[in-house]
Amino acid sequence: MTAPIVAARKVGKLFGEMAALVDVTLDVMPKEVVCIIGPSGSGKTTFLRCINQLERINSGALWVNGELNGFRRQGDLLHPLGEAEIARQRRVTGMVFQRFNLFPHMTALENIIEGPVHVLRRPPDEAREEARALLARVGLADKQSSFPAELSGGQQQRVAIARSLAMRPKLMLFDEPTSALDPELVGEVLAVMRDLASSGMTMIVVTHELEFARDVGDRIVFMDKGRVVETGPAAQLMASPRAARTQEFLRRVLTRG
Amino acid sequence: MTQAEGRAAAGLCVSDGDVGIDDTDIARLRHVRPRHYGRILAVLLIVLFAGFLIKSFAEGQIDWPEVGNYLTWPTILMGVVNTVWLSIASMAIGIALGVACAIARNSPNPVVRSAAIFYAWFFRGTPVILQLLIWFNLALVFPRLGIAGVWDVRTVTVITPAVAALLGFGLNEGAYVSEIVRAGLLSVDRGQYEAARSIGMREMKALRRIILPQAMRVVVPPLGNEFIGLIKMTSLASIVGFNDVLRSAQDVYYTNTKVIELLIVAAIWYLIVVSVLSFGQGFIERRFGRGFSGSGRR
Numbered sequence A: 001m002t003a004p005i006v007a008a009r010k011v012g013k014l015f016g017e018m019a020a021l022v023d024v025t026l027d028v029m030p031k032e033v034v035c036i037i038g039p040s041g042s043g044k045t046t047f048l049r050c051i052n053q054l055e056r057i058n059s060g061a062l063w064v065n066g067e068l069n070g071f072r073r074q075g076d077l078l079h080p081l082g083e084a085e086i087a088r089q090r091r092v093t094g095m096v097f098q099r100f101n102l103f104p105h106m107t108a109l110e111n112i113i114e115g116p117v118h119v120l121r122r123p124p125d126e127a128r129e130e131a132r133a134l135l136a137r138v139g140l141a142d143k144q145s146s147f148p149a150e151l152s153g154g155q156q157q158r159v160a161i162a163r164s165l166a167m168r169p170k171l172m173l174f175d176e177p178t179s180a181l182d183p184e185l186v187g188e189v190l191a192v193m194r195d196l197a198s199s200g201m202t203m204i205v206v207t208h209e210l211e212f213a214r215d216v217g218d219r220i221v222f223m224d225k226g227r228v229v230e231t232g233p234a235a236q237l238m239a240s241p242r243a244a245r246t247q248e249f250l251r252r253v254l255t256r257g
Numbered sequence B: 001m002t003q004a005e006g007r008a009a010a011g012l013c014v015s016d017g018d019v020g021i022d023d024t025d026i027a028r029l030r031h032v033r034p035r036h037y038g039r040i041l042a043v044l045l046i047v048l049f050a051g052f053l054i055k056s057f058a059e060g061q062i063d064w065p066e067v068g069n070y071l072t073w074p075t076i077l078m079g080v081v082n083t084v085w086l087s088i089a090s091m092a093i094g095i096a097l098g099v100a101c102a103i104a105r106n107s108p109n110p111v112v113r114s115a116a117i118f119y120a121w122f123f124r125g126t127p128v129i130l131q132l133l134i135w136f137n138l139a140l141v142f143p144r145l146g147i148a149g150v151w152d153v154r155t156v157t158v159i160t161p162a163v164a165a166l167l168g169f170g171l172n173e174g175a176y177v178s179e180i181v182r183a184g185l186l187s188v189d190r191g192q193y194e195a196a197r198s199i200g201m202r203e204m205k206a207l208r209r210i211i212l213p214q215a216m217r218v219v220v221p222p223l224g225n226e227f228i229g230l231i232k233m234t235s236l237a238s239i240v241g242f243n244d245v246l247r248s249a250q251d252v253y254y255t256n257t258k259v260i261e262l263l264i265v266a267a268i269w270y271l272i273v274v275s276v277l278s279f280g281q282g283f284i285e286r287r288f289g290r291g292f293s294g295s296g297r298r
């Protein structure tokens, strides 16, 4: 049996008194595309941020690529990892943000080579060549010297995807990658993600695009109030959700759309 | 009130009735220049005042040829050089300390954070002239510096006027710069830190490569302002015996009594130095404005 890339075990996350995640248990296998859906405030973003260690969890455990996130366990003792180790663990995952977060003072190409050259210490020429190939892959071969401010939202998001891919991650996290985009730009970003999924990338996608979730997702996870309410094969969960809350959520979202 | 008057009052249409909506093209019609009576009056007053100033300086007891002479007098030039290097070196110390202090303010370690806050509080809370005097008189507290027995020197030989001035201005400037840099760091979107982390960067590298370059855009204009202030503040260094331009000018006029002439010479030099540095600031601003719309590319 292959090992999961992400194994969440009873993950709990508190913001002060507020429980943002409660007992979240989930496995994501290599090459799997898992889509997380759920109402606003249900903890979807928080879960992704915990996987990438932008937030620390309060209970349970998160395993990414076979390593325990944030700690080294020795018998019954936990040694918190240093900053350098955490940075190294983060390199396994790429993260695509809702608001792109491209580096505004760098061109598209510079954004993409920043990690490979300054974190992985790859030779700049090689990194540039690879970055051009990545830009071509996301359909932006002609935009390598444009600054983020000169690109449309959809173009910026595609550069952001390329920037993550340049680190050669084993897992890609997407946090509502299209929800900050004008409707006519959503398609181009989803197309890049479809292409990525079909190339065998392991992906966790938080999205409101139910059609995308059904077509591209292998599995859908429905979250509510910090808990995983239901998870199942994409087509099945969409067609015949079991939990009442899932049914209600889908009904609400589908009739709105 | 007639209908036309009503419309004119509302600022809608001031035409003669027979001119229609369709045959008006503001590019083809002749434009009547508006009269700005206020502006004309202002210009008149300014010209009058300038004329008065020039007249009084020309007629006043100022030996203009002497001003020209002393502008390049060796003592004066030495003073200019001293002022310039003291300003630049103090600013360099100030920026290094200020950036470190601003970063320390965001440290998770409360001791480091408090030390940074204390530093800024102390050096912003006391007059710089007092700080200069304390540094210069350090020997009264610590007669010798170094590690006793291993290596030490007499404090008076180390703390020359230049060193006292450098310490005084550098440390003082660092406290002000730290606040400016802190504001700059706050101006950078949190998402930038997260994006940097998500590509596996460590904190210090993220600061250096991603956050500080963006903060610089906001930091450079007030930093330029600080620098200009510092250049003029260096004239206080004469209190510990440092020979800046102003002090050199004074030294000369004590002997030849050409007081105003030499003060004008010093003023001209300050203006020159500040102008050159302001020019440099524009250059740096364009450099860090890269990627932000409106400012030059690359």
Ligand SMILES: Nc1ncnc2c1ncn2[C@@H]1O[C@H](COP(=O)(O)OP(=O)(O)OP(=O)(O)O)[C@@H](O)[C@H]1O
Residues within 6 Å of the ligand: A015, A018, A019, A020, A038, A039, A040, A041, A042, A043, A044, A045, A046, A047
């Ligand atoms: N930094 C924070 N501090 C305090 N509370 C937070 C913080 N981040 C998130 N929360 C809270 O945690 C809960 C889960 O938030 P999260 O952003 O994960 O929801 P979400 O499912 O991504 O929602 P949305 O669909 O609106 O993006 C919310 O109630 C939110 O208010």
Ligand SMILES: [Mg+2]
Residues within 6 Å of the ligand: A044, A045, A046, A175, A176
């Ligand atoms: Mg969210």
